Amino acid sequence: MHKRKVRNRVIWSVVAILIIIAGWFSFGPVDSSNNAKQKIVTIxxxxxxxEDETIWNSVEKTAQEKYGITIKIKNFTDxxxxxxxxxxxxxxxNSFQHYAFLDAWNKANHGTLVSIGNTYIAPIRIxxxxxxxxKDLPNGATIAxxxxASNESRALYVLKNAGLIKLKKGTKLVTVADIESNPKNLKIKEVSAEQTARVIDDVDASIVNNTYATPAKLGDKETIYIEPLxxxxxxxxxxIAVDKKNKNKKIYKEVVKAFQTEKTKxxxxxxxxxxxxxxxxxxLK
Structure with missing residues (x-):
């Protein structure tokens, strides 16, 4: 009788183990696979x-180690x-644009894209x-x-903050028509963004985006004013932008957290x- 009880216990133990193993193979891998898919974010x-690649590699590592998220970067040329x-x-x-660009794109395309976190600002220079x-710029100086629309507005705000002009209030995207006061009678020369660095020898000063200043080897030596924050x-x-319908998704917020670290700074x-x-x-004040 005792032997029969022992044998039954052994049989039930084996059955229990087999049920656990079967359950693992039935459900374990599926859950793991689904979770892996949910943890991939393409930016x-x-x-x-x-330099950008180095920064994103660092962010990817943080996202993986801290949140279990795999970040994939898709590089566009346009x-x-x-x-x-x-x-x-x-x-x-996506992560490539500033607020002014995003606002303009949404208006032009009836878009619903929103920001879920700031990354950086690249102050432009005169x-x-x-x-x-x-202060050495003379009366009647020509500034390129x-x-x-976007970059011209930004350049005019830089001139405003430098104390060279005053702009009409209540307008975010400004043009030369919004110049309210120009005490030095500056001549604003409008050229394509890529030409701002090339015409610097022909004007008194030029406001150049970093994209074009770096290859033109314009640096601290030629800088007479830096855009204030x-x-x-x-x-x-x-x-970092997301479709409005997804702005509250935890996984996307975690990507932002992985970017906004002291390590990234x-x-x-x-x-x-x-x-x-x-x-x-x-x-910002």
Whole structure:
């Protein structure tokens, strides 16, 4: 009788183990696979540089180690592509634009893309090969500015903050028509963004985006003014964008957290010096 009880216990133990094993193979791998799929986030960027790649590699590592998220970077060559891809659901997030660009794109395309976190701002500068200080610019000086709507507006705000002109209040995107006061009678020369660096020898000063200043070897030596970080520059902060319907998804918020770290701040400073400034936690006045 005793032997029969022992044998029954052994049989039931084996059966229990087999049930557990069967359950694991039936359900374990499926759950794991589904979870892995949910933890992949594809982010669209534009013109990925070696420096950018280094930063994203660091963010990817943080996202994986801290949140179990695998980030995949999709590099676009055209600034018009990443927002379309995001709106179509081909990517999950994108990181290449500032608020002014996003607002303009949404209006033009009836878009519903929103920001879920700031990344950095690249202050633009006024460069000159004739003068060493913004105060040295003479009456009637000619200043070159980009002629596209977004960059021209930004350049005019830089001139405003430099104390050279006054702009009409209540307008975010301004043009030369919004100049209310120009005490030095500055001549604003509108040229294409890529020409702002090339015409610097022919003007008294030029406002050049970093994209074109770096290859033109314009640096601290030629800098006579740097765009300040204040309320006027807020719209030029770069961001991570998502479709509005997905803005509260935990996984996307975790990607932002993986980006907005002290580690990223130090890396941006190391790679870009003072040409880029991380833009979360800024106190803009």
């Amino acid at each position: 669209g960027v534009v013109g990925l540089t070696k 600034y018009n592509q990443p927002n379309k891809a995001l709106a179509n659901g081909d990517i999950d997030l 460069y000159s090969k004739k003068y060493k200080n913004i 500015v980009p002629n596209d 204040n309320k006027d520059s807020e719209q030029w902060i770069n961001l 130090k890396l941006v400073k190391k790679l870009y010096g003072n040409t880029e400034v991380t833009a979360w936690g800024l106190n």
